[in-house]
Each structure stands twice: as C-alpha cells, then as structure tokens.
Amino acid sequence: MSDHATCMYEGCNRPSEVILELGKSQIWLCREHFNQLAYRMLRAAERRGTVSLKDLRVVETGNGKIRILIKRVKSVKK
Numbered sequence: 001m002s003d004h005a006t007c008m009y010e011g012c013n014r015p016s017e018v019i020l021e022l023g024k025s026q027i028w029l030c031r032e033h034f035n036q037l038a039y040r041m042l043r044a045a046e047r048r049g050t051v052s053l054k055d056l057r058v059v060e061t062g063n064g065k066i067r068i069l070i071k072r073v074k075s076v077k078k
C-alpha cells in the first residue's frame with residue numbers, strides 16, 4: 001500500500017478520501033476534488049454524449065502532484 005495521505009491534486013493539501021483507479025495509476029483525491037472531477041465529467045458528457053475514465057488524462061506536475069484533464073474530442077460539425 002502506498003502511504004498517500006493527502007489529495008494528489010495540484011495545490012491541494014486536504015486529506016485524500018477517494019481513490020480513483022486510472023489504468024495503472026491510483027489517483028488519491030479529497031472529496032472536493034473528486035466532486036469537481038465528477039462534475040467536469042458530467043459536463044463533458046452533456047456536451048459530447050459520453051465520457052469515460054479513459055478520456056481522462058493525468059498530468060504530473062511534480063512533487064507527486066497531478067492535474068487531471070479531460071481529453072477533448074474534436075467536435076464534428078456538419
């Protein structure tokens with residue numbers, strides 16, 4: 001087991017409450033950042049119809065901190 005005790009989101013030092021499994025990596029998030037991510041995924045799903053964990057991209061920002069991006073899908077315009 002890893003001993004992460006704090007949220008891995010950049011700039012956040014709150015205790016982690018949620019573990020997100022993304023491929024091989026485990027992302028530890030506090031409740032607030034988890035909610036924020038869930039909200040962003042919901043909004044992305046509204047725009048494009050579907051979004052999954054595979055659409056998330058984790059960017060390491062150093063010191064074990066990360067940022068989570070939702071991959072953009074090129075919009076298909078008629």
Ligand SMILES: [Zn+2]
Nearest residue numbers: 007012030033
């Ligand atoms: Zn956090």
